[in-house]
Amino acid sequence: MENLILDGRKVAQSIKNQLVERVQVLKEKGVTPCLATILVGDDPSSATYVKMKGNECEKIGIKSLRIHLPKETETNQLLETIQKLNEDNSVHGILLQHPVPSHIDERKAFETISIEKDVDGVTSYGYGQTALGFGKYPSCTPAAIMSILNYYQIPIEGKHAVVIGRSPILGKPVSALLLNENATVTTCHSRTTNLSEVVQLGDIVVAAVGKPNFIQGDWIKKGAVVLDAGYNKGNIGDVDYDACSEKASAITPVPGGVGPVTISMLLKHTVDAAEETISKH
């Protein structure tokens, strides 16, 4: 069966190309878009992702303000750091890298990010706006998935989309975005019984579980579109790629699929946020 590999690096590049010009225009107006990233602790893969985000910012002229807090940081200290960034007019977007060490109240920290700077769609207000269909900044991985479908002109309306995972910044918001595009959406999770049968209903399957190679080839309906949003240690996705690609009409690889587009959406939202500060004056 003919099988299309959904090339996330290509999608990301086309998004970034469009941003370069917008960043130039902003700079001519005296505004340098700036993304603040906050990393708490020393988890090596989190450190790698945050570094990639900062580097990608700088490549297209966005300022990257990188804040690294020790793993012993208390919730209140993290909240103070976020509040300072909220008040800093030179900062347009704030990304708090998930997960933070378990003694920290991550939800409380997310909620502290002001809505104008919530370029990663982590606040409940931002999520609510996304769910209702008028959110400016949906979470970046969900936005990336929609971007890939859009780039490859994959129809969504009327399709059955099956999302495996219901996390606040991935499964739930991507389910909402697909619903807003008139898909019939089923959200599966760890308590779903007969998971393989439900996944087999999917014309579009989004894997957001966090278990390496979890989604099996025989769960995939022939001709389905498979998007792998998993990021497990060693750059392994949630989808058993070889087996699933034999069934799918189109599929994202890992690496080179959803990941690079996620970062380009973060850059786009940061530029959007910087433009908003100008149009307000």
Ligand SMILES: Nc1nc(=O)c2c([nH]1)NC[C@@H]1CN(c3ccc(C(=O)N[C@@H](CCC(=O)O)C(=O)O)cc3)C=[N+]21
């Ligand atoms: N507040 C928050 N927002 C996030 O969006 C967020 C987060 N926390 N925590 C962790 C996950 C993970 N994530 C990735 C982004 C890009 C790649 C990526 O670009 N990966 C490359 C390969 C990575 C490499 O080369 O090492 C690829 O798939 O091709 C992966 C994972 C964003 N996340």
